[in-house]
Amino acid sequence: MAKKTRDRTRSAAPGENPRRPCPCGSGKRYKACHGAGDDVIVTRPFEGLAIEPDLIAMREFLPSATAPLPLREPAERPVTLATVLPGAVAALVRDTGEVFLGMQVQTRSGDLSADLGRALRWALDAEPGTSLPVVGPGTAVDLVRLQDVVDPTAHLDLTLHQDFGWWVPPAEDGGEPSAEVMAMLERANAVIMPTEAVGDGVRGAYWVDTGSKAHIRWVRPEPEPELTAALARLQARGRLTLGEGTKYAGSFRAHGLLVPVWDVDRELHAKEYTDAVTAFAERLEAALADDTPLTDAERRARDVIAGKQVTLR
Template identity: 75%
Template sequence: MAKKTRVAAPAGENPRRPCPCGSGKRFKACHGAGDDVIVTRPFEGLAAECDLVALREFLPSATAPLPLKDAGGRTVTLASVLPGASAALVRPSGDVLLGMQVQTRSGDLSADLARALAWGLAAEPGTALPVVGPNLTGVDDATRLQDVLDADAPLDLTLHSDFAWWVAPEDGSEPTAEVLATVERANAVIMPTEAVTGEGVRAAYWVDTGTKAHLRWVRPEPEDRLVAALARLQARGQLGLGEGTKYAGSFRAHGLLVPVWDLDREMHASEWSKPVTDFAAGLEQALADTAPLTSDERRARDALAGKQVTLR
């Protein structure tokens, strides 16, 4: 079961503030009212959980076939972001695309994606769904992504260097000047991003922000267990990924922790495969260690806690 959290306004806090679910509504008119809840780990139970979090939070241009139990012969593709940040669109061919980086209207991203999927499978070719949420798609049920996906199937992600895949003139026509301008604007702000792969490595991504290079690694372990393992490595001086690297901290996203390292920007993304693979082996050993933390490891854990932030 996904973990659900009812969001209440702390004593003395303004209920007119923006709701933490990101809907854009005031708290009192959104999750501060009624029985709605925020699901803090919406993709729990799916083998693709870590990649889904990456798609939602920081992958700029990426796509993956959605491993559905039954798509009825239709092709459904999950995308980091669609034109206009649409929740879904249907190609003239009938292929369905679902967007991850969207404006939502509920506290459960998994349910929102299931609603967008149901809309896409029923919609006319050439149409788009701007916003998804309860009562906005004509699909008002309790279906979640976990109900329609092959839970054991990972995502076969493709990272793109631009947004040329937005343009798919299947009818043979040329894209309009407006469409090309939209793609050009999106390409202008994309940050180069590549997957770092290796044995024991999944959902680790190199990104060049223009001034620094980072590794962002979505981890599936419970936070307490992962932080304890990182603290053990920190106490041994083994938390870096090699010369010129630095552990920068971590952020929480949709119930998972995402450690981040600063990297040498002169090195190509592919050159980080071995350092990250070696680190993964050391991390697995630290995760398997169930002994109580030493005093040095406890101090390291407390220091790491000060380098954590939460994304909505």
């Protein structure tokens, strides 16, 4: 007999009609979405936010980065979004009351946006000097997603750090970091991969040195079919590179978006690719605007590109 994984007949949360649309905005009925339990997977959790590409980068491959969270309404406490916090906790509140939310955390549901919303709600009411190790399960009654609290048109003022020194509060804020935090800081700094933004005018593109190779990873906001077709048009014309010494390596899917990756020269600084990436962005925009049917060569290129795509889980 197959193992029963969960009871899907549980009643709706108070005040929720299971036949009505889910308050998360997915367009599905509540009972087929968040009303079905914490195992529902939201494949594109940050859809509708201008900061979507940066959120995905912070979640998946930026090692050490912080940014003020652009809320719709000002909060009583300043809120900072971070790639990872000491102990990989979901949230912490410093002695000063400053709130930090972690992106690279253990998840308890299939909706990262809701997990972050619950962590934020906890942090705004928590005592200073406390942390939330893991976000607990929620209900539709307390469902708060980032889309509910973040300015949808704002961008992240993202700061990339070369280490995790920002884990330690400034001396003027009072308090001394524990020996445990200092040990975690030392371990984290030892494995950090050098990472930089390619350029101020290119959003979502990052240079990463993995030790053996250097890459440019670029989180793109377009739907996958349109983006893949545009990349195929460029590939068929021999224009999918970022210049001499670079090679298109493939792409990975993360939280509903594609992240194209190029192998690049480790000896060149990230900013030396700004012009090449900017020029590529113009070629890509033109290819995205081309709505003519793909040629035979472009269809073959699309098949090759599709074969180089992997999904992060």
